[in-house]
Amino acid sequence: xxxxxxxxxxxxxxxxxxxxxxxxxxxxxxxxxxxxxxxxxxxxxxxxxxxxxxxxxxxxxxxxxxxxxxxxxxxxxxxxxxxxxxxxxxxxxxxxxxxxxxxxxxxxxxxxxxxxxxxxxxxxxxxxxxxxxxxxxxxxxxxxxxxxxxxxxxxxxxxxxxxxxxxxxxxxxxxxxxxxxxxxxxxxxxxxxxxxxxxxxxxxxxxxxxxxxxxxxxxxxxxxxxxxxxxxxxxxxxxxxxxxxxxxxxxxxxxxxxxxxxxxxxxxxxxxxxxxxxxxxxxxxxxxxxxxxxxxxxxxxxxxxxxxxxxxxxxxxxxxxxxxxxxxxxxxxxxxxxxxxxxxxxxxxxxxxxxxxxxxxxxxxxxxxxxxxxxxxxxxxxxxxxxxxxxxxxxxxxxxxxxxxxxxxxxxxxxxxxxxxxxxxxxxxxxxxxxxxxxxxxxxxxxxxxxxxxxxxxxxxxxxxxxxxxxxxxxxxxxxxxxxxxxxxxxxxxxxxxxx
Amino acid sequence: xxxxxxxxxxxxxxxxxxxxxxxxxxxxxxxxxxxxxxxxxxxxxxxxxxxxxxxxxxxxxxxxxxxxxxxxxxxxxxxxxxxxxxxxxxxxxxxxxxxxxxxxxxxxxxxxxxxxxxxxxxxxxxxxxxxxxxxxxxxxxxxxxxxx
Numbered sequence: 001x002x003x004x005x006x007x008x009x010x011x012x013x014x015x016x017x018x019x020x021x022x023x024x025x026x027x028x029x030x031x032x033x034x035x036x037x038x039x040x041x042x043x044x045x046x047x048x049x050x051x052x053x054x055x056x057x058x059x060x061x062x063x064x065x066x067x068x069x070x071x072x073x074x075x076x077x078x079x080x081x082x083x084x085x086x087x088x089x090x091x092x093x094x095x096x097x098x099x100x101x102x103x104x105x106x107x108x109x110x111x112x113x114x115x116x117x118x119x120x121x122x123x124x125x126x127x128x129x130x131x132x133x134x135x136x137x138x139x140x141x142x143x144x145x146x147x148x149x150x151x152x153x154x155x156x157x158x159x160x161x162x163x164x165x166x167x168x169x170x171x172x173x174x175x176x177x178x179x180x181x182x183x184x185x186x187x188x189x190x191x192x193x194x195x196x197x198x199x200x201x202x203x204x205x206x207x208x209x210x211x212x213x214x215x216x217x218x219x220x221x222x223x224x225x226x227x228x229x230x231x232x233x234x235x236x237x238x239x240x241x242x243x244x245x246x247x248x249x250x251x252x253x254x255x256x257x258x259x260x261x262x263x264x265x266x267x268x269x270x271x272x273x274x275x276x277x278x279x280x281x282x283x284x285x286x287x288x289x290x291x292x293x294x295x296x297x298x299x300x301x302x303x304x305x306x307x308x309x310x311x312x313x314x315x316x317x318x319x320x321x322x323x324x325x326x327x328x329x330x331x332x333x334x335x336x337x338x339x340x341x342x343x344x345x346x347x348x349x350x351x352x353x354x355x356x357x358x359x360x361x362x363x364x365x366x367x368x369x370x371x372x373x374x375x376x377x378x379x380x381x382x383x384x385x386x387x388x389x390x391x392x393x394x395x396x397x398x399x400x401x402x403x404x405x406x407x408x409x410x411x412x413x414x415x416x417x418x419x420x421x422x423x424x425x426x427x428x429x430x431x432x433x434x435x436x437x438x439x440x441x442x443x444x445x446x447x448x449x450x451x452x453x454x455x456x457x458x459x460x461x462x463x464x465x466x467x468x469x470x471x472x473x474x475x476x477x478x479x480x481x482x483x484x485x486x487x488x489x490x491x492x493x494x495x496x497x498x499x500x
Numbered sequence: 501x502x503x504x505x506x507x508x509x510x511x512x513x514x515x516x517x518x519x520x521x522x523x524x525x526x527x528x529x530x531x532x533x534x535x536x537x538x539x540x541x542x543x544x545x546x547x548x549x550x551x552x553x554x555x556x557x558x559x560x561x562x563x564x565x566x567x568x569x570x571x572x573x574x575x576x577x578x579x580x581x582x583x584x585x586x587x588x589x590x591x592x593x594x595x596x597x598x599x600x601x602x603x604x605x606x607x608x609x610x611x612x613x614x615x616x617x618x619x620x621x622x623x624x625x626x627x628x629x630x631x632x633x634x635x636x637x638x639x640x641x642x643x644x645x646x647x648x
Binding site: 218 | 503510524528534542543547549550557562564566567568569576583584588599600607608622627630634638640641
């Protein structure tokens with residue numbers, strides 16, 4: 001069990017609070033600049049967290065995640081360009097509202113909705129993660145293996161939009177995780193007789209390369225006019241008016257919060273899908289569905305509550321089972337493992353202080369974002385004006401320094417460079433980088449489960465039965481098969497529709 | 501490029517990669533080989549399926565650069581690769597500073613004396629901040645190679 005006084009003492013540390021506020025600001029800027037994202041922010045900040053305590057590191061990364069989800073709404077509202085993919089729905093009503101001269105109200109609506117969604121998600125995280133972690137207690141080696149397979153297939157099928165390519169990407173990631181010394185026999189694998197590859201491919205530089213470099217290169221755009229910005233004229237009393245109007249429409253926030261948490265828990269779905277579901281459901285239940293798209297509060301509240309509730313939801317399976325619910329959660333999982341924390345029941349018992357400090361700290365982080373959004377919104381709006389070439393150069397320089405700082409290793413910088421170029425090629429060839437990243441992160445755990453199951457199966461006299469006959473394993477195999485069949489069927493139907 | 505052609509090329513490349521990795525497993529103890537061998541077999545099967553699908557029902561076009569200007573992409577990628585190599589093997593400060601400046605100069609839309617001065621100031625401030633954070637606060641020192 002966790003000690004609440006330790007949690008409070010961790011959270012009252014001024015250094016932690018300053019780090020959280022700085023990370024949340026960084027996250028808001030990452031979300032606010034179109035082309036950048038929370039995943040990139042987490043990957044870039046990760047090397048900066050090695051000098052701090054694990055709970056501080058997790059809170060820094062969690063604050064970036066929360067901040068970026070709110071930040072994504074700023075360009076959606078002001079320039080009709082979503083800052084992050086999950087903020088696309090916010091453009092539908094956010095920008096028309098801003099063009100009506102209500103930019104400040106639209107921004108405050110997004111801010112309050114984001115905080116409500118964030119708190120909703122964190123509450124779910126606090127109450128649902130413990131029971132789910134207890135379920136993981138009944139998992140042995142074969143379940144560990146099948147759980148990883150399930151996570152990989154579902155992420156592969158959902159994140160790239162092409163099931164076969166997603167699976168191939170995940171397999172590449174798993175093969176990359178095999179590079180180096182075999183953990184049991186210490187035999188060198190895929191090292192091509194080079195000393196540099198003996199240590200394997202370090203996860204963090206690879207994540208930086210996969211998520212930061214392709215995004216930086218995609219910032220390059222042909223020279224042309226910037227999208228016009230909606231007029232932003234601050235006026236007194238708008239915040240209170242927005243809060244009052246928000247409370248009158250609280251059912252929208254409740255409905256979207258539930259959708260966000262549920263979709264967030266589903267591995268691979270993430271905020272991109274959740275916001276569309278929330279927007280459509282809100283419009284369906286609304287008495288005035290025809291007004292959606294013309295600039296109404298409900299149209300901003302639904303996606304913003306939802307994509308912030310996803311943050312908490314996506315971390316429930318990540319912390320309890322080691323399955324991330326979204327791409328940023330996958331990078332968070334890598335961070336968790338880098339800091340020596342292993343998801344599962346042990347995390348909630350042996351390192352409960354860290355995990356509860358993190359969960360409770362996310363509440364604080366959301367409140368900080370509320371204050372930052374209220375007082376510094378003008379500053380974040382200026383982030384939209386940062387020239388793309390400055391961003392590109394800064395991201396690339398931070399990637400080099402970040403990759404090097406982990407082990408002071410030249411090899412890490414080279415693997416970051418290689419993964420960066422590979423990531424760009426994979427994105428352009430419609431493979432996506434999330435499956436490869438997850439394969440790399442989960443490779444070690446998957447192999448461990450595989451080998452342990454083999455040994456235990458041999459000891460019991462029947463390896464196949466040991467892999468396939470335990471009830472929990474069967475349930476996971478059924479889920480894996482179902483997710484694969486559904487994904488292939490969905491892709492087949494989409495192709496048929498496109499052909500027709 | 502036609503998506504069909506790209507998928508066939510990628511499938512062949514992955515088959516080749518699988519074959520190359522398979523040769524690396526020779527002489528290893530069985531226990532260390534089983535898992536990667538299974539992965540290579542799955543990769544080969546997936547690659548064949550990708551090729552078959554491309555041959556049977558491949559359609560669509562893939563634009564490698566998308567909206568990104570091809571010349572700028574090539575320049576930025578080559579410069580970044582050079583920056584990494586120079587920073588790691590020649591001189592970290594020189595490689596990072598020159599790499600950043602050159603990239604800013606080539607990518608910036610205005611190439612005036614004022615913008616150049618702005619770029620120099622930006623790079624100096626950025627590298628200074630990194631130096632203070634990593635070397636002074638975190639005690640992580642940048643590599644010192646052939647030059648300073």
